[in-house]
Amino acid sequence: MSDFQRKLIEHRRSIDRLDTILIYTLGERFKHTENIGKLKAEANLQVSDHGREQFQIERLRKLAIDANLDSEFAERLLKFIISEVIENHKKWQTG
């Protein structure tokens, strides 16, 4: 095996391990948003909360800088996840 192939495989194995962390962390995160959705439904409150979302965006943008990640990407990622949370709420509200 060439040096190139060995290095490529090592990086890909790390990426696969990190992706496992991402998937399980998101599974845990969606459990909490599901619980929040149920709490809010019981209290007749809206799922979306603009103030909370703004707080999260600011928080993640700062964290992204510490993690050497593009802060614009962190914001897009949060919005991507939140849109999934909203879709999930619709599913179990109508399901």
Add this chain to the structure above:
Amino acid sequence: MSDFQRKLIEHRRSIDRLDTILIYTLGERFKHTENIGKLKAEANLQVSDHGREQFQIERLRKLAIDANLDSEFAERLLKFIISEVIENHKKWQTG
């Protein structure tokens, strides 16, 4: 503080901690894709690799089921991250 407020705050604190994991894990993941990009550039190879991407999609879809996560979402997430990886490669290739 009401029971509702107390529970809401607890879930949100968990979400904030999980988001911290997500951001730092992604920071680490992008470091590996950056290194792969550099290796491939040295070897005059294309950044994108359809076979590898298909392997990752299948792998993440299976992991998503174990993590009680929607497998369609896992696939969309991977594609979202890969599109960012490709953007990053363009940036440092032209930068």
